[in-house]
Amino acid sequence: MDDMEEIPKKVPRLGLRHLQAGLLFYGLAANTVLQLNVSVAVVAMTNGTTLNNSDPPPYKWSEEKKSYILSSYYWGCALAQFPAGYLCKRFGSKAVLFWGTLGSSLLSALTTYGVYVAGWKAYCAIRLLQGLCQVTWPCIHQHLANWCPTAERTRLGAFAYTGFDCGNVLAMYGAGMIASSSLGWPGISYSAAGLGLIWCGLWLLLGANKASEARFIGEAEKAYIVGDIQRSERKEPKKMEIPWKGIFTSVPVYALLCARCADSWGLTTMQTELPTYLSGVLKLDMESNAVFSALPFLLMWVMCYVYLIIADVLLRKKWMSLTTLRKTYTSIALWAPATIMLSLVFVGEGQKTLVLVLVTLSVGVSSAATIGSELNTIDLSPNHAGILAGLMSSFTNLMALLTPLVVGVLVTDPGQRSQWQVVFSLAAGVLFAGNVIFLIWGTAVTQPWNESKESRRELEPEEKPFQHTKLEIAADNSDGNVVGLKLNCTSP
Template identity: 50%
Template sequence: MAVEINKGPLLGMRHVQTLLIFLNITCLYIGRLNVGVSVVAMTNAESTNPNFPEYDWSLAQKSYIISSFFWGYVFTQFLGGYLCKRYGAKSVMFWGSFASAVSSALTPLFIGFGGWQAYCGIRVLMGFAQGLIFPCIHQHLARWSPPAERNRLGALSHTGIECGNVCAMFLSGMIAKSSIGWPGISYVSAGVAFVWCIFWFIFAANNAVESRFIGETELHYIESSLKHNEDYHKTVIPIPWKAILTSAPFLALLVARSAESWGLSTLQAQIPTYMNGVLGMDMKSNAFFSALPFLAMWLMSYVYLIAADVLLAGNRLSLTALRKTFNSLAFWIPCVTLIGIGFLDQEQKNLAIALMTISVGVNSGATIGTSLNTIDLSPNHASILMGIVNTAANVVPIVTPLIVGIIVEEDSNRSEWQIVFIIASVIFLFGNLVFIIFGSAVSQPWDAEDFLKSKEPELAIKPTILEAAKNDDELAKDTLQSVD
């Protein structure tokens, strides 16, 4: 007979941390992705509020603007992982989010002074700030989530990605058409981020032990389930770099996340331009239909979440099998639909929108498929793993807009967009195949707190043998001298 565990209140502080992370990711993605709509609004006054400046930027210049965020983002992933282990997630996430909000608030001012080059510059600064945060998010989830609830809490918090996508696409378009025009997109994005910083400062804690609001029952439930030493929260565990970088499951995750980043960044950044150029939609309808695929993604993320809970609770699938199954759905269905989109034009815009909605909607399964896999492989080093994975995965969004800028010389040319979508499909196919073969959701041996210490005796064997041989030689010499 199973013993019922007292987990504390139905909604405890671990759920508050999950909600805060959800809201944080939402705010980050609003600031990160509103550029796709903003660039269209700034360069096409007829489709937005005409009372604000219009800029004549080329497709190549717009590609630089879209990709510039990631120029800064990739350089602070490792730093974010290190600072999180050193100072805790609360401080690093607060200052990273605050700096991102400041960058967003200053964006219209920078554009007014320096045009598209200044726009790129402030986006790079925003990328620097946001790059610190995601490694901390995974470390924070590992410290607050009991293993039995880790998949659920992690997936719930990551639905902020889809929520942020919807807000960035839909609300940005509405704001651009409003009285505050395209500058209002940056101001609203900054405002919601500043409000989040206030709530995070009050309610967040690096771990359950440090929380001012947690009850004793919930504290005991979380800490006992994690099964670590009493001094765990005060100890900085050495990082087994060699073991991490030669781990097949980790390298498979790295490839899969980079492949997903390619396909999804193509859709996220290019949907407004594609719908405006190929499908001939104005900004108002563009905003709604650009957001529609990500609304489907948001809703589908909860379908995946419920299905995962049912499958895991009934022991129908192991966690590894679950991750690979959901990731296959998230990667391989878009392989087909993306190619189909490239063969449609204005007369078939409804079908194009439907296929795009399916592509992005089913891709939400990647959250359960690969996004949380860093915590599976190593709860103790989740921030470091996420720093490595996010660095590699976010080099990709630097490249994809630039490649689109090279391939698509005229944004209304359907055949050029076909090439873009076929490339994304092939990469999706390959990335998931690698994950199926080599991926895992089992905690790795190098996650152990004493992993590096356990290697020290092996390294000490050779010196011990040499010392013993030396002692034997000295004993033989003494024996010969005594005989003489």
């Protein structure tokens, strides 16, 4: 697959396809804030770090209860991803993503009241329902497949996915600053709800499932996108059966699944537990915690663009195949954090600056996964990218669900560095193993089951008119001085 084909001169360099990528960026950022601000909120609610004296007293929740709160979102999310892929395929990414984000935003607005009334159990229930509304990943994969021409797939896809990194920064830094302000921890949920609702309005007005359905697109851009996608799909019929057998017997799919699950384990460890680690081991106050919790994800966001520029050059100059690029970037995203996490095990408690540097680097370099493995579903099957993304997200969310529960068992006292050493060692082992599997069996080659059965069906014997015909070369007379050609047809 060549990811850097020529773009026609009449096509605008900045068009509606870029606006769609921008909307996906904002939508992913908003949904990430709705997902991750709980890790800061729980610290604020249990440590009493708000500045408003009228706020309710901090909640005395055990580490076990906090692990339930942190993981409950992923209970619903794991259940939602696979159906979300089907719904996206059936009804289009615009409707599914709109209703999912709207539901999650409204639930976020109800969080404060729910916690006041029923405590941590209500918080778990609300988070579970928000997880059921999380349909972002399958919809983004499908939307990108419908809007990204081959020549711009890596560029637009990687830009859209950096919304995740932006959301991480907003969730960590923004939530920490809000919690330490007069708004207190309730402000975290209200601000996230507002961010999501604003996006819903923009998406409803400007979003479109396909270029052929868009209201504000120019004819040249529409022809470019539709023509390119039709060529990549080999003019497949609009309604295609989902190749379940092909998907579930595909070795590259399982290799990608292992890489995605490993990445999810390592990243979720930092997303959900970093504020607790910084508060417990390094004894940081709320404002400092917010800064140093957000800094790794800020680096992750910046590195995403660095990786994108490098990948763009490598593909344009044809110095790397797409498969090699995916494996190289996945190796950076998994093995580099694994090495850094192992280093954290041996760093002493008095080396606070070195710990903060290592934590920042371990998260920052992992953004290579955006180009390395996250876009690989579109490589394997452009026609069924949403289905594959839903399948991947179901399992990665199971990893995200298990991570806080496992940490809750391993870490009974957040101030004990030795307990966190076990957490980091386990994460490093998972990251290392996931990349080994992807290096061996991963690929960026589009799989045969991406096409319809009609396109893959071989001709039957009666449809092969020259099946029983062969060309013979033989001597034409007894002395062998003349060579003759004879067409021998045994078909009737």
